[in-house]
Amino acid sequence: MVWNFQGSASKAKLAALKDIIRTYKPSVFALVETHMGGEHANKVQKIVGYDSHARVDAVGFRGGIWVYWKSDLVNITPVTKHPQYITMEIARNSETPWFFTAVYASPGPQNRKELWSELENFARQNNHPWMVAGDFNETRNLSERHGGDANMARRCDLFNNWIENCELVELEFSGAAHTWSRGNSIETRQSARLDRALDKGTIDLEAKLRRELDEILEREEILLYQKSRVDFIRDGDRNTSYFHVSTLVRRWRNRISSLKNSDGVWVEDKEELKSLVVDFYKKLYTQEGDYDVNAEIPYDLFSELSGDDFRWLTRPYTEAEIESVVHNMGALKADFKPCFITKTGRWCVSRSVRR
Known part of the structure; x- marks a missing residue:
């Protein structure tokens, strides 16, 4: 004083x-x-x-x-x-x-x-x-x-x-x-x-606070820039209000306020919306009735294997092949023939062969 x-x-x-x-x-x-x-x-x-x-x-x-x-x-x-x-x-x-x-x-x-x-x-x-x-x-x-x-x-x-x-x-x-x-x-x-x-101490404090303020403003600008998902700055440096409005607009567009149920009625109540979403995904991932998996497999994408090729691919491994793999790993290179689909819908087994 x-x-x-x-x-x-x-x-x-x-x-x-x-x-x-x-x-x-x-x-x-x-x-x-x-x-x-x-x-x-x-x-x-x-x-x-x-x-x-x-x-x-x-x-x-x-x-x-x-x-x-x-x-x-x-x-x-x-x-x-x-x-x-x-x-x-x-x-x-x-x-x-x-x-x-x-x-x-x-x-x-x-x-x-x-x-x-x-x-x-x-x-x-x-x-x-x-x-x-x-x-x-x-x-x-x-x-x-x-x-x-x-x-x-x-x-x-x-x-x-x-x-x-x-x-x-x-x-x-x-x-x-x-x-x-x-x-x-x-x-x-x-x-x-x-x-x-x-x-005199105030002038040093003022300079320190200005540096901290510049750093905070820069971080805020980067954060709002990232949130706004824009590709360039149109209105000058540190236009945080522009980025902020862009972020709010995107959030408003992405916000789901109501959904239509199976009866064609729009639902806005929060609890009803939760039940509607849960029921939808339960039904989506629950299998109902007989479903033929083979019916969904395309048969016309690859050529059909011949009987000899199929028997060669599915034959048992010989003892010589096993010993060759174990003792000569460095000399082996994996080479797989394409995998084909037979008329019966079974996937073929690929084999490793010496090149």
Whole structure:
């Protein structure tokens, strides 16, 4: 949790802080623009009940960043402390450690330029997930600001270029469009969205999710393409809706919703359809009455065997033939004469002979 505290001496703000912590129970929270020194930071630590903290104190009544955490929940190692930011490494149990930077950017453009340069250098050297959150005292476009000078568009471009160079992605948010305001009348009122959270880990996650989505879409396309049984793609790549409709149409055409029984009546009831199908196949594969198998055998496809050929084919094997097969298997080759059918309907037996 990161809160632009805008001064921490108020009892009302301290009471609100306790309520927020009691509701959301953050393991780590940061207060930026505290306007106070270390003594008050220790007092806040006792009030909220967190046993560890790191801070950069305000310079006069400007700035100040305090970060608190519970050491039994997270292991935090401060990496860099700067008047405009604190960077720390956060680890929880056996998870991969990541970096967190709490920011309160200076209202002065030259000081902010120094902040952008230092954080950009850290981004180049860092190979772990990184979140940057806090008050950047800058906007990304003119719609995030009400009022201001004509130089604001150029400042927005510089800020956007810095975010892109650091490979950061802005996280979604809910709440008021502008997080800072000043002035009590329409003529004097100014407002802007100065607070935001940026993540480097999100851009890697986005790339991973896009790869997974592409793979899933490709599998879906292939599956629907196969189901549709079409020979080519007519309407472009990944036309899954076309393949899906083709599959549904084929299923609809192949679906049997009714059958006609032996009385010529259409049957649509599921149970009656089951009985009708079962009875049909029982009757199909059940032999009824006298059935002459020989009547189905064609006799005019092959020439009739002569008596000598039939007797030669059906004669008993001689002992010499058996010995020849057993002792000379390598020299034997099977050669079968065609199988003929006699007038009596009996199939002839083929014999193996020496070539």
